Amino acid sequence: MTNTKRIAVIAGDGIGKEVTPTTVKALEAACAAGGKQLAFTHFDWGADRFLRDGTTLPHDAPEMLRRDFDAILFGALGDPRVPSNQHAADILLGLRFKLDLYVNARPCVLFDKRLTPLRDRNEKDVNFIVFRENTEGAYAGIGGNFKRDTPDEVAVQEDVNTRKGVERIIRYAFEYARRKKLKRLCMSDKSNAMTYGHGLWQRVWTEVRKEYAEIESRHLYFDTLTMEMVRDPSQFDVIVTCNLFGDIASDLGAQLSGGLGLAPSGNIHQGQVSLFEPVHGSAPNIAGKNVANPFGSALAGAMMLEYLGWEREAQLIDAAVHGAIREGKTTPDLGGKFGTKELGDWLAERIAKHGLAGAGA
Numbered sequence: 001m002t003n004t005k006r007i008a009v010i011a012g013d014g015i016g017k018e019v020t021p022t023t024v025k026a027l028e029a030a031c032a033a034g035g036k037q038l039a040f041t042h043f044d045w046g047a048d049r050f051l052r053d054g055t056t057l058p059h060d061a062p063e064m065l066r067r068d069f070d071a072i073l074f075g076a077l078g079d080p081r082v083p084s085n086q087h088a089a090d091i092l093l094g095l096r097f098k099l100d101l102y103v104n105a106r107p108c109v110l111f112d113k114r115l116t117p118l119r120d121r122n123e124k125d126v127n128f129i130v131f132r133e134n135t136e137g138a139y140a141g142i143g144g145n146f147k148r149d150t151p152d153e154v155a156v157q158e159d160v161n162t163r164k165g166v167e168r169i170i171r172y173a174f175e176y177a178r179r180k181k182l183k184r185l186c187m188s189d190k191s192n193a194m195t196y197g198h199g200l201w202q203r204v205w206t207e208v209r210k211e212y213a214e215i216e217s218r219h220l221y222f223d224t225l226t227m228e229m230v231r232d233p234s235q236f237d238v239i240v241t242c243n244l245f246g247d248i249a250s251d252l253g254a255q256l257s258g259g260l261g262l263a264p265s266g267n268i269h270q271g272q273v274s275l276f277e278p279v280h281g282s283a284p285n286i287a288g289k290n291v292a293n294p295f296g297s298a299l300a301g302a303m304m305l306e307y308l309g310w311e312r313e314a315q316l317i318d319a320a321v322h323g324a325i326r327e328g329k330t331t332p333d334l335g336g337k338f339g340t341k342e343l344g345d346w347l348a349e350r351i352a353k354h355g356l357a358g359a360g361a
C-alpha cells in the first residue's frame with residue numbers, strides 16, 4: 001500500500017466552502033502523525049462556476065475521478081441564486097450515479113448525552129448506521145411534466161427499483177453487520193402501499209436474510225421506523241432502506257445524535273473511487289458567518305481515511321472531535337462560542353500534539 005493517496009476536493013457552495021478547508025487541515029495533521037500523505041486537488045464545481053460559465057459536472061469528470069483519485073472529499077451544494085438546484089443535481093447526484101456509489105453509509109452516533117434531544121437517553125442508546133440505497137429509487141430522475149404550467153398539468157416521477165440494486169445494498173448492510181459483529185439489522189420499506197417497487201424489496205430481503213442467520217433481522221414499515229427511532233433508538237444497530245427513505249432517516253438520526261452539523265456520510269462502492277461528505281447541505285442561512293459546525297465534515301474525512309485503509313489516522317480525527325465535544329469546544333449549534341475556523345485549527349493542533357497516541361483517546 002502506498003503512503004500517498006490522491007484526494008479530489010469539491011468544497012461546493014455555502015458552508016461547504018467553510019467546513020471543507022478545516023477538514024483538509026485535520027486530515028493533513030492526522031496523516032502526518034501516521035507518516036502518511038494526502039495529495040489534494042481542488043475542483044471549483046459549484047454555483048459560482050455554474051453562474052459564471054454554465055459548467056456543472058464536466059462530461060469527463062467521472063472517468064477522470066475514477067482514474068486519477070483514490071477518494072473524493074465533498075462539502076455541500078445548493079445556492080439561493082440557483083433556484084432550480086440544477087448544478088447540485090448534476091454534480092452531486094451525477095457523481096453518486098455515474099460513479100455507481102450504491103452505498104450511502106450514514107452513521108448516527110451520540111458522542112455526548114448532552115447533545116440528544118431525547119429525554120433520559122445516553123451514548124449507548126444512539127449508535128446505529130443507516131445504509132441508504134444511493135443510485136436508484138425516487139432519485140432516478142425518470143419522469144416528466146405534461147401540460148406544464150396549465151391547470152391540467154400532470155407530473156410523473158418514477159420510483160425505480162432493480163433486483164440488482166436492491167440486492168446489493170441489502171447484502172452490503174448484512175456484510176457490514178457481520179464484519180462489525182453487530183447483532184441487529186432492520187430493513188425498512190413501504191411494501192404495504194408501494195406493492196410493486198417495495199414488493200421487490202420484500203422478495204429480495206426474504207431471500208438474502210436467510211444467508212445471515214446469525215444476525216437478528218427484522219422489517220419495519222418506514223412510517224413505523226421513524227416513530228421507533230424516536231421512541232427507542234437503542235433497538236437499532238443497522239438500518240437499510242431505499243434512497244428517499246434513507247435521506248429522511250439519516251436526518252432524523254442526525255438530530256438524535258446531536259444535529260446535522262455532526263453527521264458524516266460515505267458514498268461508497270468498495271474498491272472504486274468513493275465520495276465522503278457531511279450529511280448537511282450548504283446552509284445558506286448561516287453561510288459566510290464562520291459559525292458552521294465543522295465536525296460532520298471532519299468525521300466524513302475520518303470515514304474517508306478508514307475507507308482508504310488508514311484506520312489509526314481515522315481514529316485520530318474521531319478522538320479529536322470527541323475531545324472537543326467533551327471540553328465544550330463547539331460552534332453555536334451545540335451551544336459553544338467557537339468559530340468554524342478556530343475549531344478547525346484546534347482539531348488540527350490537537351491531532352498534531354497527541355500524535356498516534358491520541359487514537360482512541
Ligand code: NAD
Nearest residue numbers: 076077078079260261279280281282283285286292293333
Ligand atoms: P441544510 O442542511 O443546508 O440546513 C438545514 C439546517 O441545519 C439549517 O438551519 C442550517 O443552518 C443547519 N445546519 C446545517 N449544517 C450545519 C452545520 N454544519 N452547522 C450548523 N448548522 C448547520 O439543509 P437545507 O436548508 O434544507 O438546504 C440548503 C441547501 O443545501 C439546499 O440547496 C439543499 O438542496 C442543499 N443540500 C445539499 C446537500 C448536499 O450537498 N449533500 C445536503 C442537504 C441539502
Ligand code: IPM
Nearest residue numbers: 077078088092093247279281
Ligand atoms: C443529501 C441531500 C441530497 C439528497 C440533496 C441535496 C439532493 O439531501 O445528501 O442528503 O437528497 O440526497
Ligand code: MN
Nearest residue numbers: 247248251279
Ligand atoms: Mn438529505
